[in-house]
Amino acid sequence: MNGRVMIEAAEWVERLDAASDDSTRAQFDHWHAQPGHKVAYETVVDAREASTALADHPDMLALRHATVARVALARAPRAPRRTAPWLLAAAACAAVVAPLAWLRLADDGAPASRIASAPIYRTATGQRLMVTLTDGSRLTLDTDSRVRVAYSDSERRLVLERGQALFEVAKHQPRPFVVVAGSHAVTAHGTAFDVRLDPGTVQVALVEGLVSVATSQGQARPVKMVPDDVLTASATGISVRHVPGMALALSSWSEGRLVFEDTSLRHAVAEMNRYGTPQIAIADAGAGAVRISGSFRTGDVQPFLDALELGFPVTVDRRADGRITIATKKYR
CATH class of the missing domain: 3.55.50.30 (Phage tail protein beta-alpha-beta fold)
Known part of the structure; x- marks a missing residue:
């Protein structure tokens, strides 16, 4: 189904919720009568209802996240038009675990951040999940993985609590993008990198752009990485290898x-x-x-x-x- 038509269908659902005047209804009827538009509209309406009725079903969770990601990525980079908030929230509400009033991140000694709700995206064994975040960044989770999103007014912060994830960071954003994994924090601007958290080990593979990796203890200067660097951090220290093509190979699970x-x-x-x-x-x-x-x-x-x-x-x-x-x- 055409991605542009799906976006228009989502916007029509929102417009009809907000206004029901004759002019709006006439415009909708004209749009709805065109080939393929009726099916797209019904699909979006069904997805909206399913986001509430089937929120806890793992197969529907993965499907909704993938759909939201495809729709958001299809949007051209122009002056922002409001995509239906429920469409962006449908995937989030299905993956939200218990709300968290306080979240403490051990990366740079910053005070705990108060948040009303911290969405958690997770996958079961064998699942892969792609999510488009509110700033346009894309998050892809590998099998048996879990990421907590804690965006604030000052930074875009995520916590990899288990498994592996690929982060494709939206460019030209004023807030830093920080991923915390174990006792390490990866800070990036407009880049793509893969982070894997294993017991006692954190691995960061930089696909493109620039990132820096810091520890919570702050005993050493942050390590700056360039594309094709693979950083491994453990209790014994930090090592960095530079092998052309290795970062892409390590993140190939995302495909x-x-x-x-x-x-x-x-x-x-x-x-x-x-x-x-x-x-x-x-x-x-x-x-x-x-x-x-x-x-x-x-x-x-x-x-x-x-x-x-x-x-x-x-x-x-x-x-x-x-x-x-x-x-x-x-x-x-």
Whole structure:
């Protein structure tokens, strides 16, 4: 369905709510009579109702977020016209967990910020979710991830509480864009970067633009990154690698792909397992140490296993109960 027509349909829903005079109704009837417009209008009305009736359903949550993102991205960068507030809020209200009166962020020693409600966007295992935020920035969540949005008048602040997310920051905004992950804060202006939070480790991959990464302790100067830098921070310190193409590879999950470049099979299997069942086990150290390269769809296990059997010195044991085990191939 044409994205422009969907935007017009959303605006008509709002206009009809705000005014019901004869002139407005006549304009709507003319618009509504054109090919495809009736279906678009009914789709938007149904989505509006579903945002309340089915707010907690995970499949509808993902669908609404993706729809809102596509509609917002289709809008040309001109003088802002009001998109229906309920349309932008529909995705948010479905993902809001308990309201939070106080939010403390351990990034720079700033005082706690009082907020009436802090929306939380989250995904279940195997899900991917794209959200367009109120300033036009885009947030994409990976499998089993959770991000809290706490925008204020002075800054655009988000907290990655679990998992991984790609942030594409709207340009030409006066407020800084800050992502907090663990004890580290990433500050960016008009850029794209990927942040992953694992137990004890934060990884930042810069796709484009410039960012700086600071710790909550403030013991060291912020680390400035350039495109293709990958920063890894842990209790032992911070390291930065610069490898052309690595940032894009690390963020390829946002397009539903996992890219492995001379990666150990143990690591590759762990990444595939993040996206759901069936889970894969490694039987021995030799199989886990095999180095592989390739691009695979997230959650699509069978092509991954077929490629291993065809091109690598391993065997794949698929059991009737669904368990899958990879072992070193034994030659006679």
